[in-house]
Amino acid sequence: MTSSTNGTFDRKPLIAGNWKMNMDHVQGITLLQKLAWTLADAEHDFARVEVAVFPPFTDLRGVQTLTMGDDLPVRYGAQDLSAQDSGAYTGEISGQFLSRLGCSYVLVGHSERRALHGESDALLATKVAAAYRHELTPVLCVGEGLEIRQAGTHVQYTLEQLRGSLEGITAEQAATLVVAYEPVWAIGTGEVAGPDDAQELCAAIRTELGLLYDADIASKVRVLYGGSVKASNVAQILAQRDVDGVLVGGASLDAAEFANIVRFEHHLVTD
Numbered sequence: 001m002t003s004s005t006n007g008t009f010d011r012k013p014l015i016a017g018n019w020k021m022n023m024d025h026v027q028g029i030t031l032l033q034k035l036a037w038t039l040a041d042a043e044h045d046f047a048r049v050e051v052a053v054f055p056p057f058t059d060l061r062g063v064q065t066l067t068m069g070d071d072l073p074v075r076y077g078a079q080d081l082s083a084q085d086s087g088a089y090t091g092e093i094s095g096q097f098l099s100r101l102g103c104s105y106v107l108v109g110h111s112e113r114r115a116l117h118g119e120s121d122a123l124l125a126t127k128v129a130a131a132y133r134h135e136l137t138p139v140l141c142v143g144e145g146l147e148i149r150q151a152g153t154h155v156q157y158t159l160e161q162l163r164g165s166l167e168g169i170t171a172e173q174a175a176t177l178v179v180a181y182e183p184v185w186a187i188g189t190g191e192v193a194g195p196d197d198a199q200e201l202c203a204a205i206r207t208e209l210g211l212l213y214d215a216d217i218a219s220k221v222r223v224l225y226g227g228s229v230k231a232s233n234v235a236q237i238l239a240q241r242d243v244d245g246v247l248v249g250g251a252s253l254d255a256a257e258f259a260n261i262v263r264f265e266h267h268l269v270t271d
C-alpha cells in the first residue's frame with residue numbers, strides 16, 4: 001500500500017473530495033455535516049487518514065464557520081486561485097483570501113481548468129508559487145487524455161506537465177507539495193485506471209521529483225490518484241506503494257459513499 005500490508009503508511013494518506021461546481025452553500029454545509037457525523041460515528045482516526053474537501057468558493061465561508069464552530073477535523077481547500085495577490089483582476093480569487101478563510105489546500109491545474117480555461121503549465125507554475133506565498137498547500141493536478149494514453153506517451157506527457165508546472169518552485173516548497181495524477185479519460189467516465197496504471201504514474205512522478213529535487217523530498221511528497229474512484233475500487237488503488245491518497249469527484253457528493261472511501265482500510269478484505 002501507500003503503506004504496506006502491515007498497516008503502516010510511508011506517508012499519511014489523504015482522501016480528498018473535489019465537489020467541482022456542485023453544492024450551493026446550504027447544500028455544502030449539509031453534506032459536510034453528514035460526512036462529519038458519519039465519520040464520527042465510525043470513530044474515524046483523522047490523524048491516521050486525513051480528509052479534505054474542495055467546495056466551490058461561495059461555500060468556503062460556511063465551511064469555515066462549521067469546522068471551527070464544531071471543531072471538525074476535516075481540512076478544506078479551494079478548487080483554484082489567482083496567480084496574482086490583489087488588484088484589477090475581475091472575477092479572480094487571491095490566495096490571501098483563501099488563507100484567511102482557513103483553507104489548508106488549493107487545487108492547481110485540474111484538468112477541467114487546463115482544458116476549459118486554457119491553463120498552461122507556465123501559468124500553473126505561477127499559481128503554485130502564489131499558493132506557497134499564502135501558506136496554502138497546492139494540490140497540483142497532472143494527467144493525460146485518451147489520445148496520449150493510446151499513443152503510449154502518457155508517462156512522458158504527464159512528467160512534462162509536472163516539470164512545467166513546478167518551474168521556479170524551490171526544494172523547500174516542494175517538500176510539502178501534493179500531486180494528483182488524474183488521467184482525463186478516467187474522470188467522470190466510470191473508467192478507472194487500473195491499480196497498476198495508477199502505481200506506474202505515481203511512481204514515475206515520485207522518481208521525477210527525485211530528479212528535480214532530491215530523494216528525500218520525493219519520499220515526502222504525497223501523490224494521489226483521481227478518476228472514477230468509488231468505495232468499491234479505492235482499496236485496490238490505495239494498496240499500491242506509491243499511491244498516497246485519492247482525489248474523488250462524483251463520489252464525494254454522497255456523504256455515505258465518501259465516508260466509505262475514507263474508511264478504505266475497513267474494506268480491504270471484502271473488496
Ligand SMILES: O=C(CO)COP(=O)(O)O
Nearest residue numbers: 018187188227228249250
Ligand atoms: O476530477 C476528479 C477529481 O478531481 C475525478 O472525478 P470523478 O471521481 O467524478 O471521476
